[in-house]
Amino acid sequence: MHFSLLGICLDRKRFRRGSHNAPYELRNVFSQLETFINGVDLQTHGWFRDLGNILPKKYEEMVQEIKIKLQDGFPIILGGDHSITYPAVKAIEPKVFVTFDAHPDCENENLCFLSVSRKIAEDGFKTYIYGARCFSKAEWDFINNDDRVKIATLEDLKAINEPTYLSIDFDVLDSSIMPAVAIPEPNGLTFNQVLEGIRALAKNLMAVDFVEFLPTDNVSYTLIAGKLIYSTLAEIVKAKLSNGR
Numbered sequence: 001m002h003f004s005l006l007g008i009c010l011d012r013k014r015f016r017r018g019s020h021n022a023p024y025e026l027r028n029v030f031s032q033l034e035t036f037i038n039g040v041d042l043q044t045h046g047w048f049r050d051l052g053n054i055l056p057k058k059y060e061e062m063v064q065e066i067k068i069k070l071q072d073g074f075p076i077i078l079g080g081d082h083s084i085t086y087p088a089v090k091a092i093e094p095k096v097f098v099t100f101d102a103h104p105d106c107e108n109e110n111l112c113f114l115s116v117s118r119k120i121a122e123d124g125f126k127t128y129i130y131g132a133r134c135f136s137k138a139e140w141d142f143i144n145n146d147d148r149v150k151i152a153t154l155e156d157l158k159a160i161n162e163p164t165y166l167s168i169d170f171d172v173l174d175s176s177i178m179p180a181v182a183i184p185e186p187n188g189l190t191f192n193q194v195l196e197g198i199r200a201l202a203k204n205l206m207a208v209d210f211v212e213f214l215p216t217d218n219v220s221y222t223l224i225a226g227k228l229i230y231s232t233l234a235e236i237v238k239a240k241l242s243n244g245r
């Protein structure tokens, strides 16, 4: 199989900006990472085609550009702030949307990193949120009163059986592992817990994005973020190979 790598260099936040540079920073460390990972040789089974970057524009225009660029291959999309997930989901049209995120991103606001999961749920994509631990009261009330969105357990993820788009906000990781995000949160998932979630979904995945990485002078965090991306690719390759696809 091959992966199609697409960066979306957009950060419309007003504070702790920088995630628009993440696609460049993350690509820089790929060459430093071991490609034989968790039993899979990505050089043999998971080669990349790099489709370059999309620069900020209106969301509707981004949907069109994403559709045109992602003609074949398994989409791996690098943000960007979390709002980039909205045009990507609209372009790819999965049945199910799963987001790994410390925050549910369900505020009742115009499309932005605070409201993206709510917008996607309201557009009719069955939405699961995994790893969330910091809710506003309004988000809590919305999620508990709306069938379109669910706080998921690992068992819920394993039970999904439809084509799924996965969005990974790096802040789902515990802040001690990954402080290089706009809004780090303690009490988060370990690296292995995130991989367990990916493994639960892998056979149904049709696209994955990675968002909210905030490049810092500490390249260690970029290497860890890159490791999560490569580990995800390895899980996808394993699932597709065992499915005979």
Ligand SMILES: [Mn+2]
Binding pocket: 082, 101, 103, 105, 113, 169, 212
């Ligand atoms: Mn988010």
